Amino acid sequence: MSRSNRLSARMEQLKKARQKAFCAFLTAGFPDLKTTAKLVTEFEKAGADVLELGYPFSDPLADGPTIQHSSQEALERGISVPAVLKMMTRLRAGGLSIPVVFFTYFNPVLAYGPARFARDARRAGFDAVLVPDLPPEEEPGFQTALRREGLLPIFLIAPTTSKPRSLKIAKASQGFIYYVSLRGVTGARKALPADIASHLEYLRARSKKPVLIGFGVSTPAQAKELSAISDGVIVGSAIVERIRAARGRTGPVAAYVRRMVKAVRATAAKN
Numbered sequence: 001m002s003r004s005n006r007l008s009a010r011m012e013q014l015k016k017a018r019q020k021a022f023c024a025f026l027t028a029g030f031p032d033l034k035t036t037a038k039l040v041t042e043f044e045k046a047g048a049d050v051l052e053l054g055y056p057f058s059d060p061l062a063d064g065p066t067i068q069h070s071s072q073e074a075l076e077r078g079i080s081v082p083a084v085l086k087m088m089t090r091l092r093a094g095g096l097s098i099p100v101v102f103f104t105y106f107n108p109v110l111a112y113g114p115a116r117f118a119r120d121a122r123r124a125g126f127d128a129v130l131v132p133d134l135p136p137e138e139e140p141g142f143q144t145a146l147r148r149e150g151l152l153p154i155f156l157i158a159p160t161t162s163k164p165r166s167l168k169i170a171k172a173s174q175g176f177i178y179y180v181s182l183r184g185v186t187g188a189r190k191a192l193p194a195d196i197a198s199h200l201e202y203l204r205a206r207s208k209k210p211v212l213i214g215f216g217v218s219t220p221a222q223a224k225e226l227s228a229i230s231d232g233v234i235v236g237s238a239i240v241e242r243i244r245a246a247r248g249r250t251g252p253v254a255a256y257v258r259r260m261v262k263a264v265r266a267t268a269a270k271n
Helices: 006-016 033-046 065-076 081-093 106-112 114-124 140-149 163-172 196-206 220-227 237-246 251-269
Strands: 021-027 050-054 100-103 128-130 152-154 177-180 211-214 232-235
Touching (some): 021 065, 021 211, 021 237, 021 251, 033 050, 033 081, 033 251, 065 237, 081 114, 106 114, 114 140, 140 152, 163 196, 177 196, 220 232, 232 237, 232 251, 237 251
Parallel strands (some): 021 232, 050 100, 128 152, 177 211, 211 232
């Protein structure tokens, strides 16, 4: 079904402006849904281009200790898919315009009902869905449901992905391609692998879709460096760590996002 999509529109806008994207990750319900909702609006004001809202899951294979712990706390507080959808509905009704990606493992989708999930996520105001444990070939019915609702499926490419496989994944991914910078799980790192540039060069030479780098990005210097060889960065664990340290205050977390956005924008201005 042909519908306007906020994520596609934003990525095209950035491309025309020769700017790079900053995508911020939040664990839904950590430390609670009220704080999550406040952070969403503050991140938009801070200049984030895209928001990735992670739904907590008990066995998050791609997530490191920081996000695992935040997910566990949210689960212990009774987080649910309906509660997250209701929160997003309220945020959209209040004027939120930033593109939002629903990040989830497939178990919660399966429990909710794939077709129902796609329908309700779109109605709530989500723009895309990222399921790290669901490759493009699996669950074709779910992929069809996403397309029918106008939701964009986003897929991940890892450093260990073969070149033929990476091109296949790039073709299936919409909105942007999520390039995993590390061999391993999410988590802030002091240093990132040296071979990222060559992998990105191969991928970007063969696909016109935006490529955003995630996993391990934690400092403005890293964001600036990686934005120079990609179309933007995704930051998760470093944000979640700051949410924990802030103990319910949102100001310090939003300030960190502003610094990261500034670093990404400064990089883009040179290209």
